[in-house]
Amino acid sequence: xxxxxxxxxxxxxxxxxxxxxxxxxxxxxxxxxxxxxxxxxxxxxxxxxxxxxxxxxxxxxxxxxxxxxxxxxxxxxxxxxxxxxxxxxxxxxxxxxxxxxxxxxxxxxxxxxxxxxxxxxxxxxxxxxxxxxxxxxxxxxxxxxxxxxxxxxxxxxxxxxxxxxxxxxxxxxxxxxxxxxxxxxxxxxxxxxxxxxxxxxxxxxxxxxxxxxxxxxxxxxxxxxxxxxxxxxxxxxxxxxxxxxxxxxxxxxxxxxxxxxxxxxxxxxxxxxxxxxxxxxxxxxxxxxxxxxxxxxxxxxxxxxxxxxxxxxxxxxxxxxxxxxxxxxxxxxxxxxxxxxxxxxxxxxxxxxxxxxxxxxxxxxxxxxxxxxxxxxxxxxxxxxxxxxxxxxxxxxxxxxxxxxxxxxxxxxxxxxxxxxxxxxxxxxxxxxxxxxxxxxxxxxxxxxxxxxxxxxxxxxxxxxxxxxxxxxxxxxxxxxxxxxxxxxxxxxxxxxxxxxxxxxxx
Amino acid sequence: xxxxxxxxxxxxxxxxxxxxxxxxxxxxxxxxxxxxxxxxxxxxxxxxxxxxxxxxxxxxxxxxxxxxxxxxxxx
Numbered sequence: 139x140x141x142x143x144x145x146x147x148x149x150x151x152x153x154x155x156x157x158x159x160x161x162x163x164x165x166x167x168x169x170x171x172x173x174x175x176x177x178x179x180x181x182x183x184x185x186x187x188x189x190x191x192x193x194x195x196x197x198x199x200x201x202x203x204x205x206x207x208x209x210x211x212x213x214x215x216x217x218x219x220x221x222x223x224x225x226x227x228x229x230x231x232x233x234x235x236x237x238x239x240x241x242x243x244x245x246x247x248x249x250x251x252x253x254x255x256x257x258x259x260x261x262x263x264x265x266x267x268x269x270x271x272x273x274x275x276x277x278x279x280x281x282x283x284x285x286x287x288x289x290x291x292x293x294x295x296x297x298x299x300x301x302x303x304x305x306x307x308x309x310x311x312x313x314x315x316x317x318x319x320x321x322x323x324x325x326x327x328x329x330x331x332x333x334x335x336x337x338x339x340x341x342x343x344x345x346x347x348x349x350x351x352x353x354x355x356x357x358x359x360x361x362x363x364x365x366x367x368x369x370x371x372x373x374x375x376x377x378x379x380x381x382x383x384x385x386x387x388x389x390x391x392x393x394x395x396x397x398x399x400x401x402x403x404x405x406x407x408x409x410x411x412x413x414x415x416x417x418x419x420x421x422x423x424x425x426x427x428x429x430x431x432x433x434x435x436x437x438x439x440x441x442x443x444x445x446x447x448x449x450x451x452x453x454x455x456x457x458x459x460x461x462x463x464x465x466x467x468x469x470x471x472x473x474x475x476x477x478x479x480x481x482x483x484x485x486x487x488x489x490x491x492x493x494x495x496x497x498x499x500x501x502x503x504x505x506x507x508x509x510x511x512x513x514x515x516x517x518x519x520x521x522x523x524x525x526x527x528x529x530x531x532x533x534x535x536x537x538x539x540x541x542x543x544x545x546x547x548x549x550x551x552x553x554x555x556x557x558x559x560x561x562x563x564x565x566x567x568x569x570x571x572x573x574x575x576x577x578x579x580x581x582x583x584x585x586x587x588x589x590x591x592x593x594x595x596x597x598x599x600x601x602x603x604x605x606x607x608x609x610x611x612x613x614x615x616x617x618x619x620x621x622x623x624x625x626x627x628x629x630x631x632x633x634x635x636x637x638x639x640x641x642x643x644x645x
Numbered sequence: 646x647x648x649x650x651x652x653x654x655x656x657x658x659x660x661x662x663x664x665x666x667x668x669x670x671x672x673x674x675x676x677x678x679x680x681x682x683x684x685x686x687x688x689x690x691x692x693x694x695x696x697x698x699x700x701x702x703x704x705x706x707x708x709x710x711x712x713x714x715x716x717x718x719x720x
Contacts, residue, residue: 274696
């Protein structure tokens with residue numbers, strides 16, 4: 139049952155009714171019951187079994203880690219206590235990632251059919267983050283297993299995230315927040331924006347992008363570049379749209395989930411892009427993969443050797459760059475194990491690692507030329523365009539089903555431009571009716587305006603969402619009406635049409 | 646304390662380490678902190694782990710010294 143399934147809206151309405159009708163102290167039980175029901179509908183009895191097993195293992199392990207580890211602030215027997223706490227941590231993390239690898243990566247190649255477990259990446263990542271935080275002493279191990287179960291299975295975020303930390307949401311989840319008009323209005327607007335992005339942009343774009351990628355040999359460079367741009371918009375509208383629905387549902391019941399996007403198309407470097415795209419995964423990887431790898435003993439020795447031979451400034455980059463490469467490579471492979479995903483990962487990790495070493499000379503060059511990409515200026519626009527072009531190039535490997543298609547597309551991009559395809563009617567052969575094309579393009583314009591405004595107010599004291607609710611009522615009605623019309627048109631005009639599955643729900 | 650100052654100066658010879666906001670003001674970046682975990686572990690015979698990599702532990706010379714003392718080093 140996806141967010142775009144009509145049954146989900148009925149499920150959601152019943153959930154809200156039950157949640158707000160229940161007394162405050164049992165509201166979190168209502169959330170847990172609906173989360174279990176939602177997951178049972180998605181993953182069946184076997185899925186529920188795997189999720190319950192994960193919760194049980196994490197619950198017992200966290201209690202064990204805490205008991206054996208003691209307080210990290212106390213110096214007494216520190217190394218011995220650390221070792222004692224590390225054993226259950228490593229055992230539990232291994233079991234969790236073992237289950238993830240078995241169900242996500244090994245399942246397709248096994249001789250027998252293994253049921254896919256929806257959302258396994260997300261609850262595994264949350265579980266591992268929680269365990270490490272207990273080990274570090276940042277959070278106390280949960281005493282109530284059902285509260286832990288809710289943290290790991292809260293239904294709006296179960297499929298696509300965002301990946302939350304226990305310290306961020308556990309209190310909110312069990313607080314039993316009552317009805318609040320401001321929260322409800324903000325949440326409803328986020329849900330509406332999410333459906334707008336998914337239905338009016340992502341689903342139409344998916345049809346056109348699929349049409350091009352099914353036979354790239356029909357198209358010249360101009361159309362292929364346009365398709366890659368559309369694919370970038372599609373994947374953003376799909377993922378950020380889904381997460382917007384999640385955040386909106388959570389907001390209505392008073393749960394503040396972390397933001398997952400920050401206008402990624404305004405990134406002025408690849409590193410900046412990953413700070414703005416799927417933020418909760420990037421920060422998760424930084425805290426739970428980058429730092430453990432970077433401070434590991436082998437990399438510590440490598441760092442010492444590098445500092446001796448290359449000097450302090452360059453030498454300190456060596457262990458950090460190895461850990462950086464591993465993080466970005468892991469992030470790419472998380473999207474799937476294929477030759478294309480490996481190329482995507484190696485290019486991503488390689489380019490970002492290279493940029494670490496080039497930082498110093500580039501900084502000197504910037505000082506000399508007064509080329510400052512951090513401020514709004516021609517330099518910043520050029521840096522944004524360069525990053526966007528780089529991401530388009532990398533996304534070829536993320537989207538193309540085979541390496542052959544990826545290289546064929548690259549070859550055609552440079553060998554035959556065929557600009558004429560942009561206006562000779564080729565656009566109308568992409569399985570979209572002319573009015574659908576117009577609706578999609580209009581929706582993209584609306585999204586671009588929203589992104590520009592959000593970026594403009596990102597650093598101000600009142601961000602766009604706040605400004606919206608303090609703007610003139612006419613503006614609020616107009617924006618809401620426009621978004622509703624788009625959603626209604628998309629939902630009603632496509633008879634017999636099944637919305638495409640959310641792309642990130644498969645991860 | 647001299648030994649600690651020497652370790653810090655080996656990273657940034659010209660930096661002013663009297664600040665109380667070494668991490669917040671990016672005098673020490675995340676790569677410096679990674680380097681420091683190895684250097685401080687070797688210099689003071691303690692083992693710095695993942696749980697110690699919090700900005701507040703590295704924001705001043707005093708905070709670093711306090712962390713090392715908690716781990717049993719004499720600073």
